[in-house]
Amino acid sequence: MELFPEAMVLVAVVRSPRDWRWIQTHQAYRIPVRYAPPLTPMVDFLAFYHTAAFEAERWSVRHYAPVRGHELVRRRDVLPEEPNHPRAEELYYLLQLGPLRSLPHPLFSRRWRRFTFLLTTGERLLGAQDLSELPLEGAERQLLLRPLRETRSWLLDIGAMSGSSHRLIRWDPG
Template identity: 45%
Template sequence: MGVIPNPADFLRVQDAHWYRIPHKQAKHGIHAEYVAFYFTGRYEEALRWQICYYARRTGHEMVRRVDLLPDEPTHPRAHEQYYKIQLGPLKERRPPIISLRWRRITFIQTTWDRFVKAEEINDLFSTDKQFVDRVYHALKRRGLQPERNVQVREAGAEYNVDLLIPCQDGVVMLSSDDAHPSQALPLRDDHETDWQAIDAEVARHGGPLLVDVPL
């Protein structure tokens, strides 16, 4: 899944049938059979904060950004390497895959099975540890709406938290990394997950903050 940051980029996908990804964000190459597109807040309400379209990747090549976008020669990344991904016709994803909380997203690797079944963005993540994935689905079965792979800051440091549960009064964070925010609950294995501790933290923060999911 890639991001379409502004309407000019979407026009290129529609009319010229190509999309760009910085090489540094895909150092191991481009192997996806399909590319799905997430629209940011710069779009009209019918598109923003969701995945509405996808296309088959028909090929790719490495080029400099300035060669892709010659009208932007002074861009700070003008001479950096990008993948130019050639695309087939756009297909509509019905219903769209929504972002419950309008979060900032860059790229997500997923599988076709997850893409077909997903209701919201967090259902797409496929590169987490398996037990983190199981805990995520267990949280959803308990009526919660956890966010996945969220960057948080604490005391000047930046952390990537596996799971974040929005609550009425703050958030509850769950992390499998040894380096994690001081307020995060540790995740070691789903069989060792302390559900009582999670429930207690959610209750201490006023209960879950839920968003209606369109049917």
């Protein structure tokens, strides 16, 4: 899937080369549900922001990948080698990714910025010269969030958990 202008893109932080290797190996990205942006299950693409731990590639976005699907899992199921981790029982979105692709040109942050996620579009990601040009604000952000507010019945992938499986729950706010 090609990155199209109207695509909803979530720019996610990759904190370490170890995490980047995990993403590349598993073709997936994990996000704790309690910290996930509301639109996480609906994004079309993920783009990856590398922190200072990446030395020469620090503070830049160089890669993106299409999101193929998502599931709700416990951390212990995603990282079985860390069964005693303090957050082992917490719920995570596991976003399944298509092939990693390189941006036509790296997107740097000219000023150091601290963030966890940025919501943007394919058009902005491909056309930006600096990370500060990515976030959607004001009317653009409201336009993107409107379908969530207008939908009276949503399928939520939270709720009854048993083992590593889950059930979808229909919620009708009205």
